[in-house]
Amino acid sequence: MSGATQRSAIVGARQNRYTRADCNSEVLLTGTSWIEVDLARLEQNVRTIRALLARTAETPGVIRRRTGPALIAAATKADAYGIGAGPVMRRLAHCVDFLAIYSPEQALEAAAYAPSTPIIMLMPPASIPLFELVPLARENRLHLSIHDRSDIPVLIRFARDAGIKLPVHLYLDSGMSRAGLDAVRFPSILDEALAATDLTVAGVYTHLATAESDGGFMREQIDLFDRTVEPCLDRLPPDVVIHIANSSGTLRDPSSHRDMVRIGLILWGFGAESLADAEPLIRPGEIKPVLRWRSTIAHVRDYPEGALVGYGSTARLSRRSRLALVPVGYGDGYPLLLSNRGHVTFPGRAAATGARVIGRVNMDQIVVDVTDHPAVGAGDLVEIYGADLDAPSSLPTLAAQAESHCYELLCRLSPRIERRYITFEP
Structure with a gap:
């Protein structure tokens, strides 16, 4: 199977995530909820990040090889964090410098959606x-990583199969303890990679473990990286790319920007609000959420004081209440831990407090208390995850209530949910 055919097969298998499926009848079936994505906001977030990198390009005392603002590698792993790899990669292809992915399947996906x-x-x-990546490697735009000395002969064989000089990036483990080269062996493994005529050392990088939560340990990681790499600088090619920062590192510390930043969460408009013990270099609201999850109310009914609600009877009504059924649940990716915690909101209505989830989250439905929203009725629009960071249905707020993180809540959104690519109202 050719590289193009392989990529087309993967893309074809995912098409139903991005378009409404026609069931070959006169009736068009739609899901019980949908996700709206604003790709224009995504581009604006990239421009905001570019502006930051332009301001920090002359940060003194940092090890880097390039001049000018740091490049951007957009992390589009896991179906672009559940947002939709195809539309997202196609849009990012015109405004970022690299796509950072994890697996061969994701590499083929990226190659199909962002062909240059x-x-x-x-x-x-x-x-x-x-072997399935050989056709892509021959396009001279695939970079692979070295995590161990044993990777070098594997990559040499791959380069020879492809008939190319393969760009490789050496990953230094500076404290993540998740694969990578240790600092002691890094110089000798670098020398082996430099001596391999089928490889070209295109990058050196590390990954920050606590950039969101602990600036002190992040600083320790950067210092270890610098102590390890600096003695090797004279041996590195002049165009090598040094990259350290993830989204939180980019927001926290200009000294982490180096030649390139690898970012995901801040592209989608999140991360600035959750940075601990530091003022983010981009404030919440300067980057904007690019998605919202919506549904409609399926049913409304009044219940007496004392009524028990849901599986396990985990909630008892303290007053006569009006409860609404919203057809989303953990089968769609709504966290079970938001039972009796989460809130939904109603677009276009003044509802600063939203409506609280009552009882246990079900597989495909939740119950919300609309007693204080008498105008809300069946068929009305509901926002499950909102694009307003100040709303009780904002993704960061719900992630905290679910004892989770925006990363997980995005990635667990079911691919069955239709993604609609629109422009949000101002």
């Missing part, structure tokens, strides 16, 4: 079949 953008695959290569 360089791709960095972060997964350790030794134990995975690389």
